[in-house]
Amino acid sequence: MTYLEAVADFYTEVAETPDVGLCCVQSTPLQMPGLTVPEQMQAMNYGCGTTVHPAELTGDPTVLYIGVGGGIEALQFAYFSRRPNAIIAVDPIDSMRAAAERNLAIAAEQNEWFDPSFVSVRAGDAFNIPMPDNSVDVVAQNCLFNIFEPEDLTKALAEAYRVLKPEGRLVMSDPITTREIPIHLRSDDRLRAMCLSGALTYEDYTQKIIEAGFGQVEIRARRPYRLLNAKNYQLDEHLMLESLDCVSFKVPIAADGACIFTGKMAVYAGEADYFDDNAGHILQPGIPLAICDKTARNLDKFEDITVTGSTWYYDGGGCC
Numbered sequence: 337m338t339y340l341e342a343v344a345d346f347y348t349e350v351a352e353t354p355d356v357g358l359c360c361v362q363s364t365p366l367q368m369p370g371l372t373v374p375e376q377m378q379a380m381n382y383g384c385g386t387t388v389h390p391a392e393l394t395g396d397p398t399v400l401y402i403g404v405g406g407g408i409e410a411l412q413f414a415y416f417s418r419r420p421n422a423i424i425a426v427d428p429i430d431s432m433r434a435a436a437e438r439n440l441a442i443a444a445e446q447n448e449w450f451d452p453s454f455v456s457v458r459a460g461d462a463f464n465i466p467m468p469d470n471s472v473d474v475v476a477q478n479c480l481f482n483i484f485e486p487e488d489l490t491k492a493l494a495e496a497y498r499v500l501k502p503e504g505r506l507v508m509s510d511p512i513t514t515r516e517i518p519i520h521l522r523s524d525d526r527l528r529a530m531c532l533s534g535a536l537t538y539e540d541y542t543q544k545i546i547e548a549g550f551g552q553v554e555i556r557a558r559r560p561y562r563l564l565n566a567k568n569y570q571l572d573e574h575l576m577l578e579s580l581d582c583v584s585f586k587v588p589i590a591a592d593g594a595c596i597f598t599g600k601m602a603v604y605a606g607e608a609d610y611f612d613d614n615a616g617h618i619l620q621p622g623i624p625l626a627i628c629d630k631t632a633r634n635l636d637k638f639e640d641i642t643v644t645g646s647t648w649y650y651d652g653g654g655c656c
């Protein structure tokens with residue numbers, strides 16, 4: 337049996353018998369006025385963070401959601417779009433699609449604004465998305481790509497890139513690991529399917545995104561996800577997994593490399609009226625400017641400039 341067959345078996349199992357503790361962290365999922373998430377759907381919250389960022393949804397986007405699970409995020413996306421087929425959710429597991437459709441029908445009974453036609457649930461998988469090139473505004477996946485072995489992750493990212501329109505956004509939430517996961521855990525197919533042993537380090541994960549062609553990556557959240565206990569997992573010491581929410585843009589990669597925004601700021605404290613790095617950044621004295629990590633490395637060399645650390649939150653928003 338290949339690991340992908342083991343993954344299919346596992347998700348057939350948890351589609352038929354919800355596993356409440358699988359993947360999700362013990363925090364309240366996105367709540368909105370007038371949005372009721374059915375109990376059955378909540379029990380199948382198999383995501384490790386969130387991909388539903390309202391600021392990503394301007395311009396009435398079409399969202400392709402990969403790996404529908406119990407349908408919780410499809411419903412949350414539909415809350416903002418409220419039109420037929422605005423959310424296209426694909427999943428290769430028959431019983432998972434059936435569970436999502438059942439849950440979405442219950443959601444329609446509990447939410448007067450929601451109609452099941454808002455979400456089109458279709459057979460399809462991350463390596464073969466049933467959509468034309470350059471056809472969707474947003475691709476989202478939560479807690480799926482971390483399951484894939486590195487070559488398959490490359491394929492899945494290439495598929496997401498293919499179906500996105502230019503400047504489109506890939507919104508992801510996945511576990512990452514604070515140090516490389518040893519081979520005895522990585523080769524355990526069940527742990528991998530449970531999102532516990534396929535995670536890459538932050539550096540490897542973001543590098544994979546850039547290798548797929550995405551020119552800008554913005555980190556929306558980074559927080560503890562699971563502790564793999566040394567004794568239970570035959571490790572020398574405990575291993576912390578984190579969950580990472582990020583948005584990657586299908587824009588060209590600059591000649592000097594892609595931009596990753598992690599919440600760093602640069603502030604100029606010199607005597608001049610302003611500081612210009614001649615690479616597109618003009619700093620007014622005393623006023624912080626959000627910068628990507630590449631620019632942070634360049635500006636950090638100047639004595640009059642303070643570069644602040646990563647907050648692991650950046651959404652482009654500013655005060656003026």
Ligand SMILES: C[S@@+](CC[C@H](N)C(=O)[O-])C[C@H]1O[C@@H](n2cnc3c(N)ncnc32)[C@H](O)[C@@H]1O
Pocket residue numbers: 343344347359380381382383384402403404405406407408409426427428429432460461462463477478479480531
């Ligand atoms: C960890 S669950 C996440 C579900 C959902 N995203 C959520 O946040 O609740 C992984 C989902 O991916 C689906 N899946 C498994 N293999 C897949 C593949 N190759 N392509 C697309 N989806 C897949 C599973 O059936 C399941 O619905």
